[in-house]
Amino acid sequence: MKDLIEFMVKALVDDPSEVSVTEINGDKITLFELRVAKTDIGKVIGKRGRTAGAMRTIINAVSTKQGKRAELEIIE
Helix, strand or coil: CHHHHHHHHHHHCCCHHHCEEEEEECCCCEEEEEECCHHHHHHHHCHHHHHHHHHHHHHHHHHHHCCCCEEEEEEC
16 A cells, blocks of 8 residues: 555656655554655645545545555645
8 A cells, every 4th residue: 555655646746756655553544644845745735635635535445445444644
């Protein structure tokens, strides 16, 4: 899942070397914290949050198929 998030985000941003994804495992949920360069935050979030919403939908679908629950948090 972490590789999937990195793959999607690196395709969107201008500076792929600044992309970092941290995985935090909890009892019921896995949280993925995404950090990108300040200049690329707008590209990751998208207009009205559509890009971020689409990424969250994909992550939710993949995690549900695996029988787990995951959330994506974009850290500024």
